[in-house]
Amino acid sequence: MDKALESLFLKGLEINQQRLFRICRVYSPDGEDAKDLFQEILVQVWRSMDAFKGKSSFSTWMFRIALNVCLQFKSKHLKRQSRLIKLDSITIENFCSEEVTKEPDEKLKHLRTCIKRLNESDMAIITLYLEELAYKEISEILGLTENNVAVKVRRIKSKLFNCMNARP
Amino acid sequence: MIEDELIKIWQSSSNQERVKFEKSKLMIELQSSLDRLHRRWKYLERVNIISALLTIPPFILAVFWAPFISMKIASALVIVWAIYVGLRILPIKKVKSGDLESNYLQYLEKTKAYLIAQKKLLETSLDWATLTIYPIYLLFWVGVWERPMARFIGVMSFLVLIGLGVFSYYSNKKKVKNEILPSIQKIDELIKTLKD
Numbered sequence: 001m002d003k004a005l006e007s008l009f010l011k012g013l014e015i016n017q018q019r020l021f022r023i024c025r026v027y028s029p030d031g032e033d034a035k036d037l038f039q040e041i042l043v044q045v046w047r048s049m050d051a052f053k054g055k056s057s058f059s060t061w062m063f064r065i066a067l068n069v070c071l072q073f074k075s076k077h078l079k080r081q082s083r084l085i086k087l088d089s090i091t092i093e094n095f096c097s098e099e100v101t102k103e104p105d106e107k108l109k110h111l112r113t114c115i116k117r118l119n120e121s122d123m124a125i126i127t128l129y130l131e132e133l134a135y136k137e138i139s140e141i142l143g144l145t146e147n148n149v150a151v152k153v154r155r156i157k158s159k160l161f162n163c164m165n166a167r168p
Numbered sequence: 169m170i171e172d173e174l175i176k177i178w179q180s181s182s183n184q185e186r187v188k189f190e191k192s193k194l195m196i197e198l199q200s201s202l203d204r205l206h207r208r209w210k211y212l213e214r215v216n217i218i219s220a221l222l223t224i225p226p227f228i229l230a231v232f233w234a235p236f237i238s239m240k241i242a243s244a245l246v247i248v249w250a251i252y253v254g255l256r257i258l259p260i261k262k263v264k265s266g267d268l269e270s271n272y273l274q275y276l277e278k279t280k281a282y283l284i285a286q287k288k289l290l291e292t293s294l295d296w297a298t299l300t301i302y303p304i305y306l307l308f309w310v311g312v313w314e315r316p317m318a319r320f321i322g323v324m325s326f327l328v329l330i331g332l333g334v335f336s337y338y339s340n341k342k343k344v345k346n347e348i349l350p351s352i353q354k355i356d357e358l359i360k361t362l363k364d
Contacts, residue, residue, distance in 0.1 A: 021187040068268045089193035121362045130178040143273030
């Protein structure tokens with residue numbers, strides 16, 4: 001594949017890697033599965049690079065593929081295929097400094113639990129919203145109108161607030 | 169809890185765990201993974217083609233060299249049957265699961281169309297694949313029916329063929345009920361939720 005595409009891919013990955021990984025964490029039961037899912041997304045994005053026509057931003061296009069891969073991830077087929085994909089160049093760095101208090105970790109865990117309780121379409125919408133994507137971008141990724149996205153985000157946020165406030 | 173706090177908590181995960189990659193090594197590994205996947209798909213394709221190539225030629229030879237006219241006709245019909253079954257299955261591969269670059273809603277709709285096509289194929293396979301081979305198979309043995317041993321082999325193998333047909337029918341039915349219908353239902357719910 002040509003250097004220009006490789007450069008575009010790497011630039012897109014540098015900008016979005018943490019965002020994509022945060023989404024993978026919600027779509028998978030644990031860190032190892034999240035890493036597998038992340039690797040699968042990278043392979044599918046790389047595989048599809050020739051098809052990127054520039055009709056949308058590269059990030060929007062990347063998120064479209066990522067969400068569709070996340071949707072597929074639960075299927076046996078993809079898990080079987082994922083075993084063929086091993087990217088040792090990707091690592092997960094865990095920080096255990098004293099500055100990271102226990103409380104944010106508990107809140108994060110609880111938020112992820114609340115998000116996992118949503119149906120898959122609400123999960124897709126809210127993860128994109130939490131990554132601070134504009135409604136226009138979210139609507140392009142999901143194939144909905146901006147107005148529809150705005151209404152759904154309001155409704156999903158209300159569900160999340162109730163879930164987060166209900167914790168013991 | 170205010171709105172900004174949700175975003176803050178969500179994005180705080182990067183303070184606890186971060187994904188990292190080595191650029192040069194990643195590109196090599198990505199290409200190598202893709203090559204591995206392509207090799208696997210090519211291998212599966214080759215297995216399918218070789219299976220088809222191994223099945224049909226013996227029947228072509230039988231058309232010319234079989235001792236009885238009924239066997240010749242049956243062999244020719246098997247070739248026609250094999251091509252017909254192949255033509256029924258091929259379109260499904262074209263209605264493949266939605267491509268990943270589609271938006272979420274389009275991807276769900278294409279995946280649903282693929283599952284519905286698979287369901288129809290499995291539900292009707294008894295009619296166009298299984299039942300059609302039985303008369304052809306019987307025709308194959310008509311010429312040697314007077315010979316007791318050949319008759320015995322013909323009857324036993326026909327019973328095995330019926331058993332395989334019954335097994336195939338119930339396997340397909342189970343797959344539709346346990347895998348395909350629940351997947352279609354789930355996708356319908358997702359599409360409905362998205363569009364609401």
